[in-house]
Amino acid sequence: MKDLEEILAIAREIGWGAADILRSYYDGTAKDPDLEIQYKQNEPVTVADVAVSQYILQRLQATLGNEDFAYISEETYQSSSSGRKASAPWVWIIDPLDGTRDFIEKTGDYAVHIALVKETRPVLAVVAVPEAQKLYYATKGGGTFVETRDGSVPLQVSSGKRIEDLTLVVSRSHRNQRLDYLLQNLPCQNQKSVGSVGCKIATIVEQQADIYISLSGKSAPKDWDIAAPELILTEAGGKFTHFDGTPLRYNTGDINQWGGLLASNGEYHEVLCKKAEGVLAQFDHS
Known part of the structure; x- marks a missing residue:
C-alpha cells in the first residue's frame, strides 16, 4: 500500500x-x-x-x-x-x-x-x-x-476567548425546537449561519467561529457528513466528540451519528458538553 x-x-x-x-x-x-x-x-x-x-x-x-x-x-x-x-x-x-x-x-x-x-x-x-x-x-x-x-x-483554531465571546456556527435549514432551545440556553450567544458541515468546520479552523453543535432528530448526520470535517478540526487543535465526551466512530455498520455532537476550538469543550446535556435534560422533562 x-x-x-x-x-x-x-x-x-x-x-x-x-x-x-x-x-x-x-x-x-x-x-x-x-x-x-x-x-x-x-x-x-x-x-x-x-x-x-x-x-x-x-x-x-x-x-x-x-x-x-x-x-x-x-x-x-x-x-x-x-x-x-x-x-x-x-x-x-x-x-x-x-x-x-x-x-x-x-x-x-x-x-x-x-x-x-x-x-x-x-x-x-x-x-x-x-x-x-x-x-x-x-x-x-x-x-x-x-x-x-x-x-x-x-x-490553528482560536484560543484565549471568554466563554461568552465564543461564536456558534449554525445551520440555515436543519433546525428543530430541541436544538433551538439548546442554543438559546448556552453561555455563548454569538451566532453565524453557514451551510454544510465542511463549511462550518472551515469557519472554525479559520477562526471565524468556535463551536458547532449537531443534534439528531428524526434523522441523524451520516458518517460522510462528519468524518472528513472532524479530522480537519482536531488536527487544527479543536475537539469533536459526543456530549458525553466519547469519540466519534465511523464504519461501524451504522452510518448514522446519533445523539448530540459538539465541535469546538477545544477551550471549554467539556464545560459546554455538560451544559448541553443539562439543558436538554430540562427540555425533555418540561
Whole structure:
C-alpha cells in the first residue's frame, strides 16, 4: 500500500478536480447544466452529486484499487450494505456534495468531503470548498493545512476567548425546537449561519467561529457528513466528540451519528458538553 503522504497527494488532487466539476454545475458552465433535482428521504440530490461521486470513486479506484480499501459514498451507499464489507479496516468515506440545499439555493456554502478511515477513526481528510477556492487537508498527527492555488499554510483554531465571546456556527435549514432551545440556553450567544458541515468546520479552523453543535432528530448526520470535517478540526487543535465526551466512530455498520455532537476550538469543550446535556435534560422533562 502507498504511504499516507502519497495517498494524501492523490486525495488532494481529486478534491480539486471534484471542486471544479461542482463549480461548473454551480455557475452553469457544465456541458448539461440542468441539475435535475430529485428527493431521496426528503433530501435533495442533483446530477452534480452523482457526477462528482462517480468522478471521485473512479479516480480513487483507478489509482489505489479495491484490494486495500472499501469505499462508502453518499450517492452509492445502500443501507442493505449490498455486499460491502462493513469491517474492511481501511475505508474511504465520501460526500461528493455536502450542502446540496445550499448548492441549489446558490448560497456558496457547499463542500466536498473525502476521508480515509482506519478501523473506526479518520486518518486522512480533505474538505474542498469550491466557491472559496480553498481545500483543507489533514492527516492524523500531521496537522491541518489550507491550500489555495498559491500554496498551502498550516491552520490553528482560536484560543484565549471568554466563554461568552465564543461564536456558534449554525445551520440555515436543519433546525428543530430541541436544538433551538439548546442554543438559546448556552453561555455563548454569538451566532453565524453557514451551510454544510465542511463549511462550518472551515469557519472554525479559520477562526471565524468556535463551536458547532449537531443534534439528531428524526434523522441523524451520516458518517460522510462528519468524518472528513472532524479530522480537519482536531488536527487544527479543536475537539469533536459526543456530549458525553466519547469519540466519534465511523464504519461501524451504522452510518448514522446519533445523539448530540459538539465541535469546538477545544477551550471549554467539556464545560459546554455538560451544559448541553443539562439543558436538554430540562427540555425533555418540561
